[in-house]
Amino acid sequence: MLxxxxxxGLDLLGRVDACLARYGAPAGHPVLGLIRDAGxxxxxxxxFAVSLDDGPFRRASLPVPGPxxxxxDVTWDGAARDAFETQWTAVVRQQEALAERMAxxxxxxxxxxxxVGLVRRSVAEAxxxxxxxxxxxxxxxxSDPLAAAEIGAVVLRAAVRPFPGGVEWAGRLSEVEFVxxxxxxxxAGRGFSxxx
Numbered sequence: 099m100l101x102x103x104x105x106x107g108l109d110l111l112g113r114v115d116a117c118l119a120r121y122g123a124p125a126g127h128p129v130l131g132l133i134r135d136a137g138x139x140x141x142x143x144x145x146f147a148v149s150l151d152d153g154p155f156r157r158a159s160l161p162v163p164g165p166x167x168x169x170x171d172v173t174w175d176g177a178a179r180d181a182f183e184t185q186w187t188a189v190v191r192q193q194e195a196l197a198e199r200m201a202x203x204x205x206x207x208x209x210x211x212x213x214v215g216l217v218r219r220s221v222a223e224a225x226x227x228x229x230x231x232x233x234x235x236x237x238x239x240x241s242d243p244l245a246a247a248e249i250g251a252v253v254l255r256a257a258v259r260p261f262p263g264g265v266e267w268a269g270r271l272s273e274v275e276f277v278x279x280x281x282x283x284x285x286a287g288r289g290f291s292x293x294x
Contacts, residue, residue: 099218099219099222099226100147100148100218100219100221100222100225101148103222103225103226103229104144104148106229107144107225107228107229108141108144108145108148110225110228110229110234110237110238110249111139111140111141111143111144111225111249111250111253112141113237113238113241113246114139114140114141114237114246114249114250114253115139115140115141115142115250116241117237117241117242117243117246118133118139118140118243118246118247118250119139120241121241121243121246122243123243123244123246123247123250124243124244124247127244127247127251128251129247129248129250129251129254132250132251132254132255132258133250133254135258136254136257136258138254138257139250140249140250140253140254143221143253143254143257143258144221144225144253144257146257147217147218147221147257150214150217150218151214152210152211152214152215155207155208155210155211155214156207156211158204158207165190165193165194166186166189166190166193184279185279187279188276188277188278188279191277192274192276192277195274196274199270199271199272199274202270202271203271206270206271213259216259217256217257217259220256220257220259221253221256221257223256224252224253224255224256224257225253227252228249228252228253231249232245233245233246233248233249234249237249
C-alpha cells in the first residue's frame with residue numbers, strides 16, 4: 099500500500115517541508131519536537147519508510163546446529179582421554195554458545211521484519227489520511243503553515259517507531275568468544291571468536 103501512495107505522498111510531503119522551511123510552524127506545535135527528535139522532516143520520514151526493505155531479513159537462513167555427540171562411547175582411558183575430554187568439553191560449550199547466538203540472530207531478523215511492516219503500514223495509513231484531508235488542500239492552495247504542521251506531525255508520529263527491545267538485543271547478539279580449558283575466560287593463544 100505504501101508503494102502506491104509514495105508518489106502523491108512525496109509530492110504532498112515535499113510541499114509540507116517547503117512550507118515549514120519557509121514559514122515555520124506555529125509556536126509550540128508538536129511537529130517542532132517531532133522534527134527535532136527524529137532528525138527528519140516529514141518528507142524525509144516518508145522517504146525513509148518507503149526505502150525500508152525487509153527482503154534480506156526474510157531471506158536470511160540461519161539453521162541452528164544440533165548438539166555435538168558426548169564422549170560416553172569413548173572406550174579408551176588414560177591421560178590422553180582426559181586431555182581430549184577437557185578440550186572436547188570446551189568445544190561443546192562453544193558450540194552451545196554459538197547455537198544460542200544463532201537462535202537470537204534469527205529472532206532478531208524476525209523482529210526487524212515485523213518492525214519494517216509496522217512502520218510501513220503506519221506511515222501508509224497516515225499518508226492516506228493526509229492526502230484526503232482539508233489540510234492537504236490548504237497546503238497545496240495556500241501554503242498554510244498550520245496545515246503543513248498538522249500533516250507533518252501525523253506522518254512523523256507514524257514513522258518514528260522505536261525498534262522493540264533494543265537493549266535486550268544488544269546483549270543477545272554480542273560476540274561469542276572461545277574459552278580454552280584452564281584459562282577461566284579470555285582468549286586462547288590461537289583461539290577464535292565469532293560475532294553474529
